[in-house]
Amino acid sequence: PQAAVAATARLAPGVAVGAFAVIEDGVEVGEETQIGPQVYVGGGSRIGRSCLLYPQVVIREGVTVGDRVIIHSGTVVGSDGFGYARDAQGRSHKVPQVGRVIIEDEVELGANVTVDRATLGATRIGRGVKVDNLVQIAHNVVIGEGSIIVAQAGIAGSTEVGRHVTIAGQAGLVGHLKIGDRSVIGSQAGVAEDLPAGAAVLGSPAVPHMTAKRIWAACAKLPDLLRRVRELERRPGAGADRTGQEEPER
Known part of the structure; x- marks a missing residue:
């Protein structure tokens, strides 16, 4: 009774909503999903079946979450991408981030993960991806099916990570890269170039x-x-x- 659920939100049978959660207009939540206390789900978002959102998760507007997804406390999905344009005087002007985020089935996001919405189009987390705590996934990034991303890694905008890739702790990937399937990126690696399928790299700058x-x-x-x-x-x-x-x- 302490939750705030908009009249236009649609909650399927078996949905549980914790105290002080907020579910905005037009939200759809699938069967047997559990929404913890103080969770925020923005307008027009869709949460699939049998999901678990721990306390204080934030799902911004227009986000799509698949089935059997687990999201841990403090994670923000759909925050604005980091985009600015400088004028002749060096002042930074915000570039509107009007895209969305799509999280496919059976994804797990650890605590305090940030997944930014796309500038245009979608930031996409593929089926079965597992993300550890404190990971930054920037706007328009695509993470392929079955990939694993370990704590404190960061992926800059518009990078495409292939299927079944492993990104170890504190690794950093610059923007607009293509990382081949089944690549392994070691801890604290700094990746500044595309990687072919099956690559295994360490160091900064990353080398074989x-x-x-x-x-x-x-x-x-x-x-x-x-x-x-x-x-x-x-x-x-x-x-x-x-x-x-x-x-x-x-």
Whole structure:
């Protein structure tokens, strides 16, 4: 009785709505879905069957959520994409974000995830995608079916992630990329180029994982290498060229 449900909202049989939840005009909620306390569902959104929205989830207007979706507390779906245009004086003017978000069946979004609405068209999270806590998914991003995104990763606008991709914790992807199916992006990787199907990358900037391991192994030897160079420089004649003349200082 403490929830606020608009008269034009349609709730199917078996829907449970927690205290202080708000369901706006034109919302449709499928059978057996549970909407926790203090959840907000914006006008015109559609929530499928057997979904679970934990307390304080925000579903903005015009969002579509499929069946058997789980969304954890603090997550915001459909917030404005980050889009601004600068004028000649350097002032930033907001670009209207009038697209929407589509979350397909059997997706799970962890706590405090943000999924931005598209500038135009749709931001789409594919069937069976699992997203950990504190992940940022920007406007017009597409995440392919069965992909996994681990905590604190960020995906910039209009990047397309293929099917069954793994993005590990704190990885960052710049905008307008295409990430091939079954790619694996390691923790803290910085991806700035398209990746082919089956790629496995590490590091920032991201490189193939075996190359990254060789780089890390070489870096571990740098202190010893620097010591050896200094020892060589202290030897008599270390500064002489092949003619025996001292090289001028540079």
